[in-house]
Amino acid sequence: MASVLRDPDRTDTDFMTKRAWWLVGLNLLVPGSAQVLAGNRRLGRFGLGATLVLWAIALVALALLLFARGLLLTIATNTWVLAGGAAALVFYAVLWVVLTLDTLRLVVLVRVAPAARAFVAGLSVVALAAVSGTAAYGAVVSTSGIGLLDAIFAERPTVEPVDGRYNILLLGGDAGPDRQGMRPDSISVASVDAETGQVTLIGIPRNLENVPFSEGSPMWEVLPNGYDCGSGCIIDYLYTYGELDWAYLYPDAEANGSSPGIEAMRDAVEGVTGLEIPFFVIIDMQGFADLIDAMGGIDITVTERVPYGANEDEHGNSLPPAGYFEPGDYHMDGGWALTYARTRYGTSDYTRMQRQRQVQEAILDQFTPGNVLSNFVGIAEAGKQVVKTDIPKQMLSYFVQLGEKAKEQEVVSYDLTPPDVDPENPDYAFIRAKVQELVGPKPTETPAG
Structure with a gap:
């Protein structure tokens, strides 16, 4: 036949x-085989060999996916591997263009039945777009992944869990035009079981006062009696003061992928909860909308009427709401999701905390493999502007696996809000005891008899 x-x-x-x-x-189906049978055998053997190598890599990746998912994630989140993968995909994209064009030459379209010429050429173009286009997009995704990993994650050693858990400080930063610098209006701790992935979320109100610090921490050195100025010294302000007034307490913060403001907040939250917090994740709410738009929006169910808009004009006069989120199901773009999460019109910080958590959970629901892959470049670009963390790159695959386990576990949520906690006069002994009840080591039961 050949x-x-x-x-x-x-x-x-x-x-x-x-x-x-x-x-x-x-x-x-088998790039290179057309040349081996009907064209330049040297080109065909090269193309066929490259195809077989790609198939072998794909089979190894499939085997790792089925039997060693953790190893596959570790490999896939290594920037050197991603760089090599991007270069390889560019090579394959160019190779498949060359092979497809050469195949069209071998076909000799003028000798093909007139009625079939357009279909033969069309199939070749479709094949070229499908194969080379997919490889080219894969190269773009790999390159975006490198930028995302370098921009978000830290270069630091791995960290062991404390009492079997990883505690992560979650900050939602808001640097609005009416503010000096950024203030973390959303503050919480995610305590993750290092084995099961079970997550406990502890919400901390932005107006929590008289915040203590753990003995020996940098903030304790300047404020051993806590952040207490009589009235109105709320935890929310510590980020700005950490950046402006107490930066000298954290000379290595920038080198470690953090900042003095973040470290001041970490000291405060450790003092409040009694937990050791090795990691932080900060989300810039100003770029929040871009991330949601890149994901294609989020689905939110509004259970009660929520007004939005400014409470007062520039002269201090009360204003009516600009509008309402009426009860019902919504598919929100980034702008509306940000409005829903941030509005405080006619409501309290505590109900806003609940809405912010609802938006966070909706974003997690949208992070399906298909959605992330199809929108990866936009998500990666938005993510670089929105998210910052000191979680080491080499621990990313581990946390991805924990995240998958977490979906199978019930998330426990507890907010340090009334009636249990009075933010203006908090009982920190009660708070720490409650936190330990939620995330501390559970006593083992002694068998009867």
Whole structure:
């Protein structure tokens, strides 16, 4: 058959048409084989060898996905591997363009039946777009992944869990035009079981006063009696003061992928909860909308009427709401989701905390593999502007696996809000005892008898 395909009777239109379909199909299914059978054997062997190598890599990746998912994630989140993968995908994209164009030359379209010419050429173009286009997009995704990992995650050693858990400080930063610098209006701690992935979320109100610090911490050195100025010294302000007034307490913060403001907040939250917090994640609410838009929006169920808009004008006069989120199901773009999460019109910080958590959970629901892959470039670009953390790069695959386990566990949520906690006069002994009740080591039961 090879000799017939290589030296056909060009006057036989029916055979030339069948030959064209064979060559185009072989080029699509086994790139390089068309050249081996009917063209430049050297090019064909090179293309066929490259195809077999790619198939072998794909089979290894599939085996790792099925039997060693953690190892696959570790490999896939390594920037050197991503760089090599991007280069390889560019190579394959170019190779498949060359092979497809050469296959079209071998087909000799003018000898194909007129009625089939457009279909043969069309299939070749579709194959070229599907194969080379997919490889090119993969290269772009790999490159975006490198930028995302470098921009978000830290270069630091891995960290062992404390009492079997990883405690992560979650900050939602708001640097609005009416503010000096950024203030973390959303403050919480995610305590993750290092084995099961079970998550406990502890919400901390932004107006929590008289915040204590753990003995020996940098903030304790300057405020051993806590952040107490008589009235109105709320935890929310510590980020700004940490950046402006107490930066000297954290000379290594920037080198470790953090900042003095974040470290001041970490000291405060450790003092409040009694937990050791090795990691932080900060989300810039100003860029929040871009991330949601890149994901294609989020689904939110509003259970009660929520007004939005400014409470007062520039002269201090009360204003009516600009509008309402009426009860019902919404698919919100970034702008509306940000409005829903931030509004405090006619409501309290505590109900806003609940809405912010609802938006966070909706975002997590949208982080499906299909959605992330199809929108990866936009998500990566938005993510670089929105998210910052000191979680080490090399621990990313581990936390991804914990995240998958977390979806199978019930999330426990507890907010340090009334009636249990009075933010203006908090009982920190009660708070720490409650936190330990939620995330501390559970006593083992002694068997009867």
